[in-house]
Amino acid sequence: MTTTSTPVPRSLLVDRIGVLVTNDPGAGEGRLGRILDAALVVEEGRVAWTGPAGRAPAADARVDAAGRCVVPGFVDSHSHIVFAGDRGAEFAARMEGRAYEAGGIRSTVAATRAASDDALLARATELLGEARAQGTTTLEIKSGYGLTVADEERALRVAARLTEEVTFLGAHVVPQEYAADPAGYVDLVTGPMLRACAPHARWIDVFCERGAFDEEAARRVLTAGREHGLLARVHGNQLGPGPGVGLAVELGAASVDHCTYLDGADIAALADPASSTVATLLPGVDFSTRAPYPDARALLDAGATVALATDCNPGSCFSTSMALCIALAVREMRMTPDEALWAATEGGARALRRDDIGHLRVGARADLVLLEAPDPLYLAYRPGVPQVAAVWKDGERVAG
Numbered sequence: 066m067t068t069t070s071t072p073v074p075r076s077l078l079v080d081r082i083g084v085l086v087t088n089d090p091g092a093g094e095g096r097l098g099r100i101l102d103a104a105l106v107v108e109e110g111r112v113a114w115t116g117p118a119g120r121a122p123a124a125d126a127r128v129d130a131a132g133r134c135v136v137p138g139f140v141d142s143h144s145h146i147v148f149a150g151d152r153g154a155e156f157a158a159r160m161e162g163r164a165y166e167a168g169g170i171r172s173t174v175a176a177t178r179a180a181s182d183d184a185l186l187a188r189a190t191e192l193l194g195e196a197r198a199q200g201t202t203t204l205e206i207k208s209g210y211g212l213t214v215a216d217e218e219r220a221l222r223v224a225a226r227l228t229e230e231v232t233f234l235g236a237h238v239v240p241q242e243y244a245a246d247p248a249g250y251v252d253l254v255t256g257p258m259l260r261a262c263a264p265h266a267r268w269i270d271v272f273c274e275r276g277a278f279d280e281e282a283a284r285r286v287l288t289a290g291r292e293h294g295l296l297a298r299v300h301g302n303q304l305g306p307g308p309g310v311g312l313a314v315e316l317g318a319a320s321v322d323h324c325t326y327l328d329g330a331d332i333a334a335l336a337d338p339a340s341s342t343v344a345t346l347l348p349g350v351d352f353s354t355r356a357p358y359p360d361a362r363a364l365l366d367a368g369a370t371v372a373l374a375t376d377c378n379p380g381s382c383f384s385t386s387m388a389l390c391i392a393l394a395v396r397e398m399r400m401t402p403d404e405a406l407w408a409a410t411e412g413g414a415r416a417l418r419r420d421d422i423g424h425l426r427v428g429a430r431a432d433l434v435l436l437e438a439p440d441p442l443y444l445a446y447r448p449g450v451p452q453v454a455a456v457w458k459d460g461e462r463v464a465g
């Protein structure tokens with residue numbers, strides 16, 4: 066599907082929607098706020114009205130959904146799309162039995178450092194377009210393949226051309242040149258690198274895992290980031306049990322991502338009503354690294370807030386497909402289709418602490434997806450089949 070951009074009508078009526086998912090329990094049925102035989106009106110890039118088809122106010126332009134369904138645009142709260150090179154050979158080796166290790170990141174670091182600014186921007190722009198054509202209307206983008214002051218800063222400049230949700234991940238792994246002095250690298254990340262990078266980012270992230278950063282180093286990174294006005298998010302509990310989840314909750318991080326290996330204390334911490342940390346599950350990574358899937362059922366049953374994201378990156382999951390995440394979450398993680406769709410939309414918005422996206426309440430950004438399907442269940446029911454008919458972001462048609 067090509068990405069197109071057409072002039073924005075002042076108001077737009079999307080009419081004859083078979084199922085409209087608003088994620089607003091006040092507007093429709095259930096947690097997804099479903100309205101059947103619905104219409105939706107967009108004005109000035111925002112949702113202005115939702116309700117039964119036939120009762121909608123007049124608008125400048127009209128799209129006939131012809132009984133198909135409309136859902137909020139996907140909010141993919143975790144990606145690493147500023148990079149060069151590819152690691153297809155590493156994937157092939159994994160499929161022959163080799164384990165995924167954090168060290169593979171260093172090969173992307175070498176390729177990224179060697180790439181021009183233009184090449185990095187072109188590749189990231191292409192991947193953003195690919196995501197958009199599949200219904201993603203908000204994409205968080207991290208640095209983390211530069212790992213020098215200059216290379217991290219330019220990755221963030223590239224990311225900031227493409228999204229508002231920019232994350233500084235200088236603490237991705239310790240680069241080769243600091244292998245003998247990992248503490249010196251943490252000094253760099255929390256000092257000169259942070260000073261150069263903080264103005265370009267909203268978030269700070271750290272890979273708290275064996276082979277990357279331990280709990281103490283991760284705490285230092287996140288605390289220093291906070292002192293520079295950045296909000297925390299964490300990569301944790303991906304490769305084994307560890308301190309990532311506990312640290313994220315302790316520091317009030319917006320999200321802890323992966324959560325593949327959780328113990329009872331981790332689940333209790335995430336489910337604690339006093340915690341606002343979202344558990345962001347990345348099933349594409351578990352699929353592509355042949356890891357076990359996280360226990361989404363235990364998290365949901367305990368009351369934790371769960372988001373789904375792709376983690377698109379060249380190593381652990383080279384996919385921009387939120388529909389794939391939904392299908393895996395339903396088939397492999399025992400989430401219901403409704404829970405998975407909520408996690409891929411409103412869940413992602415919560416992981417980014419955004420209340421203007423992830424739902425189609427009146428006043429929300431008009432980020433919406435028309436699916437070539439009579440029901441959003443089809444996202445999981447027809448895995449691997451392109452089902453996005455059109456995408457609007459801020460009321461502007463950006464795909465389809």
Ligand code: NIG
Pocket residue numbers: 145169170173272300303350376378379380381382
């Ligand atoms: O989220 N876990 C750390 N970082 C990425 C992987 C990056 C890579 O392998 O290049 C992730 O899975």
Ligand code: FE
Pocket residue numbers: 143144145300376378
């Ligand atoms: Fe990641």
